[in-house]
Amino acid sequence: MLDLCCVSVQYQGVRALTDVCLTLNRGQLVGLLGPNGAGKSSLIKAILHLVDRSGTVTLDERPVTCQSKRIAYVPQRSQIDWYYPISAKNAVQTAQTAHMGWWRGFSSQAKAIIRAAMERLEVWDLRDRQIGELSGGQQQRVFLARALAQQADVFLLDEPLGGVDRQSEQIVRELLLELRDADKIVVVCTHEWGDELSTYDRLVLIDGHVIADGTPETVLTPEHLARAYGRGLRLVGCTIPPNPKSTSNPLSKPTNP
Numbered sequence: 714m715l716d717l718c719c720v721s722v723q724y725q726g727v728r729a730l731t732d733v734c735l736t737l738n739r740g741q742l743v744g745l746l747g748p749n750g751a752g753k754s755s756l757i758k759a760i761l762h763l764v765d766r767s768g769t770v771t772l773d774e775r776p777v778t779c780q781s782k783r784i785a786y787v788p789q790r791s792q793i794d795w796y797y798p799i800s801a802k803n804a805v806q807t808a809q810t811a812h813m814g815w816w817r818g819f820s821s822q823a824k825a826i827i828r829a830a831m832e833r834l835e836v837w838d839l840r841d842r843q844i845g846e847l848s849g850g851q852q853q854r855v856f857l858a859r860a861l862a863q864q865a866d867v868f869l870l871d872e873p874l875g876g877v878d879r880q881s882e883q884i885v886r887e888l889l890l891e892l893r894d895a896d897k898i899v900v901v902c903t904h905e906w907g908d909e910l911s912t913y914d915r916l917v918l919i920d921g922h923v924i925a926d927g928t929p930e931t932v933l934t935p936e937h938l939a940r941a942y943g944r945g946l947r948l949v950g951c952t953i954p955p956n957p958k959s960t961s962n963p964l965s966k967p968t969n970p
Contacts, residue, residue, distance in 0.1 A: 720768035802840035850881030
């Protein structure tokens, strides 16, 4: 399991997260939900220790800092230099260097893992293209293939569905469920609304701190959403199906009147 205990983050004296305590278990698809600036990306980076933080983060009772190979991270597309002169295949190959080291060539097994990951995300045919030449959806799938090729136990994905085409969205959604079913810990920062939220096993609603944590039907209540998004929030058809896998009776997107 992935344990966060009293995790806090601040930037230049401004507190972004305060005393976040969570236990994330294998076989869970977890959505991080909250308004812009709520600290969702900061929480992901705090787990990876990419930002200064207080508190502790452990994976199977050991600090994550000595287990980086077990954690795969896909940042927001805006944080990637798409002009960097690297092909799609070479970008995916960097996932295996964590296991093999930069000084060694790729074994036949490593090459098979890389190809399988790219074929699963349907980007093998794009392997020789520079990453900046790809569409937004193709770029996202390349970096998801990189995460998959890392063969990690934990997947931290920051808005993997942002700005992607319909084909890419379907491929990504299917992959998230496959990883969950493969007993991985999958954490997704999301701005989704509607019935898509019911596909998550668990939602964590944050706004600088954890407001609610649980199944979609227990988290997405008018009271919790008002605390996160403000009292001016107006919900239409606020009904979440009891079954997290159900796609009926969706929660409609909140609007500010």
